[in-house]
């Protein structure tokens with residue numbers, strides 16, 4: 001196994017709870033406490049899912065899945081803030097969180113899933129492209145502030161293989 005490709009880590013993925021607050025804040029210090037609180041609250045209410053990846057008893061990554069989508073596209077949940085601790089990247093944790101988000105969206109019967117990514121974030125774009133995400137065509141826009149700088153982002157979307165027969169009346 002080369003240093004460039006360390007062994008995949010077998011992390012546990014579960015919804016975040018109040019007890020994870022401090023570790024989440026330490027994982028990504030730029031993150032405002034208010035956003036952590038909102039995400040925990042929306043997870044409790046079932047509006048969204050805030051997932052953490054745990055190695056031992058340490059939070060090493062997280063992702064927030066906004067189940068109610070965007071106002072213009074409410075049926076496609078939004079993946080927000082996929083983030084892995086710098087020392088744990090390249091070991092399959094981001095992939096595992098992405099797979100779990102897609103599974104949750106599929107189980108909820110959502111036909112698609114979406115996210116925005118920094119136009120300069122080529123590493124993350126590679127990951128999403130490999131997963132089948134494609135540009136929506138919306139022009140690049142300022143999606144927020146990343147590391148103190150306005151971040152130009154583009155929107156990506158992926159169709160999910162939802163079984164549309166699920167829940168529909170049987171023709172048998």
Ligand SMILES: CC(C)(COP(=O)(O)OP(=O)(O)OC[C@H]1O[C@@H](n2cnc3c(N)ncnc32)[C@H](O)[C@@H]1OP(=O)(O)O)[C@@H](O)C(=O)NCCC(=O)NCCS
Pocket residue numbers: 081082083084085088089090091092093094095096116117118121122123124125126127128
């Ligand atoms: C992008 C990110 C979530 C990927 O998580 P990860 O656990 O490193 O990803 P995995 O190990 O499952 O997959 C590795 C792939 O992630 C991508 N990647 C992006 N940045 C990477 C990094 N610094 N180290 C390793 N892989 C990275 C690459 O596509 C890589 O695949 P490749 O080696 O074949 O090119 C993670 O690198 C991260 O937290 N980056 C900073 C925050 C960020 O950019 N988030 C995305 C916001 S849209």
